[in-house]
Amino acid sequence: MLTDRELLILKAIVQIYTDDGQPVGSKALVSKLPIHVSSATIRNEMATLEEMGLLKKTHSSSGRVPSIKGYRYYVDHLLKPDKVQSSDLRKIRSSFNQQFQEIDDIVAESADMLSQLTSYTAFTVKPELKDAKLEGFRLVPLGNHRVMAILVTDNGSVQNRTFKVPKNVNPEALESVIRIINDQLVGLTLGEVFKRLETDIPIQVGKYIETPEGFLDVFEEILKKSSTEHFFVGGRLNLLNFSKHPDPSSIRSLYSLMGRSTDLASVLGGSLDHNIQVQIGNEITNNLLKNYSLITATYDVDQHGKGVIAILGPTSMPYSRMIGLVGAFRTELAQRLIDYYHDIDDI
Amino acid sequence: MLTDRELLILKAIVQIYTDDGQPVGSKALVSKLPIHVSSATIRNEMATLEEMGLLKKTHSSSGRVPSIKGYRYYVDHLLKPDKVQSSDLRKIRSSFNQQFQEIDDIVAESADMLSQLTSYTAFTVKPELKDAKLEGFRLVPLGNHRVMAILVTDNGSVQNRTFKVPKNVNPEALESVIRIINDQLVGLTLGEVFKRLETDIPIQVGKYIETPEGFLDVFEEILKKSSTEHFFVGGRLNLLNFSKHPDPSSIRSLYSLMGRSTDLASVLGGSLDHNIQVQIGNEITNNLLKNYSLITATYDVDQHGKGVIAILGPTSMPYSRMIGLVGAFRTELAQRLIDYYHDIDDI
């Protein structure tokens, strides 16, 4: 158990360090504390906090910086989220105050906005119904044997892909295939659709098209697109800001990580169960990110599912400000999306 | 006029410097030259080359490096493009040897490939018919008052956009509007289409829809998309490789330049008239790129127009190898696209 004074000191060290990035020494600290003790006393307290693993030194005679455990303690017990600055709130609202035609646009814009506000890297994940249902499938002939396939799910997401139709497929056969899909797959959850695509559907389609694989591949590809392409990343470049000597090779691997949506998904994966979650340093499952901190928050769009927003910054980020900001942002985003759905559901 | 020996020396300096990046000294150089002279002689020659502005020193007692003018002279008079390495050629061909459904995929893949082969940053521009014609326009209802607009041009490019239809628009009116567009605009060049959109079309459409602006804006937006979204950038990160101390702020502005397609367009703009063009340092119109060199090349897809590929690297790039590579690449790309068009035109 920590004494009140220890708590005060730990809290002050985290706040000062996340503010100016310099290790905190006993003398500097004593002048900023509301209590009247000498620097020697502070030194003693610091030593015990270090013994407990909450602080550490960067070298034997340096000031103290919080350890991962120290940050964790601070976040869990000492931190109070800042109220979001009204200028930030205004910025968010004015950015959301435009006409968006698609959810993707809103969520993508959110990633950029969030990265701008924090000057970190931001991620946004579209609201996802666990059991999104296939709502419709269309094939639109474009001429020259090309066709656009469009897939709509009941959470409002639209995916499309153009492809070439082999010459041995005649239009009537194609019609029949679409009918099969519309009759038998529309209304099912995407999971069920995938299952059917591996079992009976190829057989049925095979009656009309000689090589159903080619066609079904395209269909499956769009389906996959709609279940994997729901990430947006904003402010990738901000990664360069916080690490004085950006080591090209690590930057490189981080950037490529951000291209791989599956890996990102696994990082953000568990977040859906929590409200606002802070992962610090090696608490993040991905090894590449072990020197960063990740704040994730869910946002809830009522019956249209939940999404995730996240920011990735240095472990020494000002947590209280960031948590306040992320908290406010998700509320705004959720509201904006509710409005969006309201528009398309009710007009 | 330069003497033979001066030419030999200039050529050697450019080649050695672009190879290992170290300024070239007289002693080092004399050992690599096929002629038997002393280092003092080389020094004299170097001094005269420097007087002519073809060489420069990094500091008063350093070896020589080529100046912009020196590179220019080398590229214009001394360089012979390398034959492309067969391993590179194999790599290109195997990458092109997959099924592509859209031109965009081919051209985007090209940018990545080219950046990988060169380890520089690469740009590709889709083949563009000066007078691409509007070939078709479709509206596909998606349910919930949402509609996908699809636009096809006769160079094979497909653009689409979903949007919400105001509730006061009834389906029959929409039908009529599509008919107007299909009857009156299909077959025209995009330039003409834009003109008509500003003159008589709004009046005609106004007969069926109360506020034609909203609808026509969407139409115009897709049109613009199809005439501006034809750039692809590969290997952005490679910019980090060649500049030992990547200054974050300059990297930042370079990256944002690559997001602004209009600015990029102006950089690559003049290239269409040339075959293979090399721009060195401040010859590039954009100021941000004045420490880089840009090699651009057109590729010709017969009646389907011309495109551009380009690589951006340090001024000290090995020009002969790069020019050879870019030359070979564009041939392969052109052939691949010709095959693609052949497929969709003739089956």
Next chain:
DNA sequence: TTTAGCACTTAGCACATTGAAGTGCTAAGA
């Protein structure tokens, strides 16, 4: 015109010096 020789310049590196900031420990005071 070429070359050997020489004095001179510079970058880059290893190394030492110094000052600022910080620590731990001890012994005395409250």
Next chain:
DNA sequence: TCTTAGCACTTCAATGTGCTAAGTGCTAAA
């Protein structure tokens, strides 16, 4: 028992010094 002044000690970071390697320009002789 807790607090504190004082002090010796450590480390970083900035600065300066000396040395070497690589290069240059210039001069005078071949």
